[in-house]
Amino acid sequence: MKWEDIDYHAKEWVKEAGDKIRLSFEKTLNIETKSNPNDLVTNIDKEIEQFFIDKIRGVYPDHKIMGEEGFGDELKSHEGIVWLIDPIDGTMNFIHQQRNFAISIGIYENGIGRIGLIYDVAHNELYNAIRGKGAYLNGKPLPLLKETTVKESIIALNATWVMENHRIDHTLMIPLVRDARGTRSYGTAALEMVFVATGRVDAYLSMRLSPWDFAAGAVIVEELGGIVTNLKGEKLDFLSMDTLFAAKPGLHQQILNDYLKGGKY
Structure with a gap:
């Protein structure tokens, strides 16, 4: 399995999804509630999750998907390769502020995290890591964390x-x-x-x-x-x-x- 290839595709899809979200800023959102009045979901959340699912299934049909809006697979284990997708993490911020939200994608193999991508759409900041290869912000390496109190x-x-x-x-x-x-x-x-x-x-x-x-x-x-x-x-x-x-x-x-x-x- 070439994780660099999966990472490349994931980055391309995340940036394309970010463009779609930015275009939505000018549109009227269809806002619904989920578990409680403050647990919000928009049509954009649903559209972006479906966008990722279509892309993943088109290139990696054997991969499984767990998504916040429920369009992925029903999983009882993390056997194989699983994409864990939050199309808009911070939906309330997205609705009220149009900032302080992110696209979040974790790609796991048999329960072990291999790739993580978090895209701060409003600030065009893409954080990503491949297990054992370091972590980056817009392609620049992030330094290791130091101890503190x-x-x-x-x-x-x-x-x-x-x-x-x-x-x-x-x-x-x-x-x-x-x-x-x-x-x-x-x-x-x-x-x-x-x-x-x-x-x-x-x-x-x-x-x-x-x-x-x-x-x-x-x-x-x-x-x-x-x-x-x-x-x-x-x-x-x-x-x-x-x-x-x-x-x-x-x-x-x-x-x-x-x-x-x-x-x-």
Whole structure:
């Protein structure tokens, strides 16, 4: 299997999809809700996912596809080569801001991440990695991540998790927020993961994400020496929803040991 060939095709398709999304900025969106009034999907999300599926099936008919909008395959395992696609990660931002959203594609072989591509459409920034070949931003190599500490760190974390909620004991997160240099929230898991990869933030935590939200980012962050697990420090499940914790080396272990241990996630 020539991963460079797959990467080449994926990049071409991502850029073409980005052009389609930019053209949509002038059009009226058809907006629908999914699981709740704030879980939004547009006609563009659906069209872009179908675009990728048509391209993949045309060139790689034996590959499987897991997509957010449900046009892919029903998967019970990650056997073989699987594309995990989020056509627009950060749909609410896309609708309200026309920025702070991304196309996210992770390509896995038997459960191992081989290729990750995240395209920040509004800023024309393509982040990509091939396992063992480094990670890049618009073709320029990204440096390996360096160790840091909580007190020196900016943590990407949604404010919801520091308020009383039904998913976790919110008091667990308060000491982390208090001790960190600062916190940020961007509303798009894909971009928050590449912000970890580029050092714009030092760690990213989320309580509930789907595989297509973190599949691409995990490849990119790990290629640069970052650590990606769930909040228990366990390997991620790429078939179902899970918590997510991506961080620089050293910092990941410090947060896990000093702040997250004993929590129920």
